[in-house]
Amino acid sequence: MSVKYISKTSGLRGTVNVPGDKSISHRAVMLGSIALGTTEITNFLEGADCLATIGCFRNMGVEIEHKPKSILVHGKGLRGLHAPEGILDVGNSGTTTRLISGILSGQNFTSVLSGDESLNSRPMGRIITPLRNMGATVTSVDGSGCAPLKIEPGYIHGIHYESPVASAQVKSAVLLAGLYADSETSVTEPTLSRNHTELMLQSFGAALTATMHPDGRATAAVAPCRELYGQQIDVPGDISSAAYFIAAGLTVPGSELLIKNVGTNFTRAGFLNVCQNMGADITLENETIQSGEARADILVKPDRLHGTVIEGDLIPSLIDEIPVIAVMAACAEGTTVIRDAAELKVKETDRIQTVTENLRAMGAHIAPTEDGMVIEGGHMLKGASIESHMDHRIAMSFAIAGLSAEGETQIHNSQCVDVSYPTFWETIENLH
Numbered sequence: 001m002s003v004k005y006i007s008k009t010s011g012l013r014g015t016v017n018v019p020g021d022k023s024i025s026h027r028a029v030m031l032g033s034i035a036l037g038t039t040e041i042t043n044f045l046e047g048a049d050c051l052a053t054i055g056c057f058r059n060m061g062v063e064i065e066h067k068p069k070s071i072l073v074h075g076k077g078l079r080g081l082h083a084p085e086g087i088l089d090v091g092n093s094g095t096t097t098r099l100i101s102g103i104l105s106g107q108n109f110t111s112v113l114s115g116d117e118s119l120n121s122r123p124m125g126r127i128i129t130p131l132r133n134m135g136a137t138v139t140s141v142d143g144s145g146c147a148p149l150k151i152e153p154g155y156i157h158g159i160h161y162e163s164p165v166a167s168a169q170v171k172s173a174v175l176l177a178g179l180y181a182d183s184e185t186s187v188t189e190p191t192l193s194r195n196h197t198e199l200m201l202q203s204f205g206a207a208l209t210a211t212m213h214p215d216g217r218a219t220a221a222v223a224p225c226r227e228l229y230g231q232q233i234d235v236p237g238d239i240s241s242a243a244y245f246i247a248a249g250l251t252v253p254g255s256e257l258l259i260k261n262v263g264t265n266f267t268r269a270g271f272l273n274v275c276q277n278m279g280a281d282i283t284l285e286n287e288t289i290q291s292g293e294a295r296a297d298i299l300v301k302p303d304r305l306h307g308t309v310i311e312g313d314l315i316p317s318l319i320d321e322i323p324v325i326a327v328m329a330a331c332a333e334g335t336t337v338i339r340d341a342a343e344l345k346v347k348e349t350d351r352i353q354t355v356t357e358n359l360r361a362m363g364a365h366i367a368p369t370e371d372g373m374v375i376e377g378g379h380m381l382k383g384a385s386i387e388s389h390m391d392h393r394i395a396m397s398f399a400i401a402g403l404s405a406e407g408e409t410q411i412h413n414s415q416c417v418d419v420s421y422p423t424f425w426e427t428i429e430n431l432h
């Protein structure tokens, strides 16, 4: 177990290059592995979750090379994977588990997936149900609805699935299984979740359509696929990682930060809307689109923030940023209400609980609710002993809180940042 000590600072200044986007890095390895030819990935996130995805595909016979500036994935084609040796280790990664289950549903071999204690307690019924409807043979080995999951060969039919949750992992599992189906597969979700799978499937040559309905629901449909074709992918910086430094730039007096090459795909950028709704002055520069994904440099300076309401359609576009938004809300004037975010309970930890426990330890006024939290800002934060519970987003959010709190903050089990941002602690140190 490692502990990091954070003290109040007189400002963070400089340029930050956040690591590659986690969601896009996973998908690039997965689609590269089941495509024909070589996929070259630059700015790949070398975090534990994405390395778990690489490990799984290597175990199924895919050659994946680490070059100094890129990753080369020598794809096997849609049906060229081979049976893994032993269990596929998905570590702490929900994205690996749920997306790979869609791919494994279409293979002609049996596989078993298992992860760490946190992963093996997260709900998998949400993918087991639609994949079984498609004819896949997916079972929760101990009958709990969680991993370990066993996936046996099945005949995959196209279906239409009405997903009860706006979850990119559920949508992606169904679409990836749909590549192997005998007819079109479509998924409708209550509001649009991150669309990286759809964008990347299109660029790899799948016939995929995406439709927004007038009532806010969204449908993605994929045709049965003969083969995908390897691509060159430049991964933008992860907006979920950038969010920590945007929050620091806004809440730590004397800061000025330029965060370079941040992915700003609108299905992920709700955090920027919230910053603006809280009164922040952030500037987007050098806006471009590469590898189908929007990106920009983001300039941040401290601002007087005020409370806001975060709900509805906005939630899926910032779900992983809610812990750091809660920290910003505690530093803001007035009340912030977060609702429609019950999904927080089934992440690496129950993030309603872990945010509440740790913000209270720092002297903030927060009331948890069934689907979110209410935070009354304006009460000076004080340093505290923070338990990350091995949740990377909790460790990083409370490190940012510690930078403007009175007294020392200790972040326990700080090594968990390796999941999505291995260089997080170094970056903070270098900006002082």
Ligand SMILES: O=C(O)C1=C[C@@H](OP(=O)(O)O)[C@@H](O)[C@H](O)C1
Pocket: 022, 023, 024, 095, 166, 167, 168, 169, 170, 172, 193, 194, 319, 320, 343
């Ligand atoms: O598809 C993805 O890459 C992700 C989707 C989200 O999960 P859900 O699909 O469960 O909402 C998010 O919380 C996770 O960090 C990454």
Ligand SMILES: C=C(OP(=O)(O)O)C(=O)O
Pocket: 049, 092, 093, 094, 095, 096, 320, 347, 348, 393, 420
């Ligand atoms: C929830 C997260 O990831 P995953 O679901 O892939 O474990 C996250 O990174 O915050």
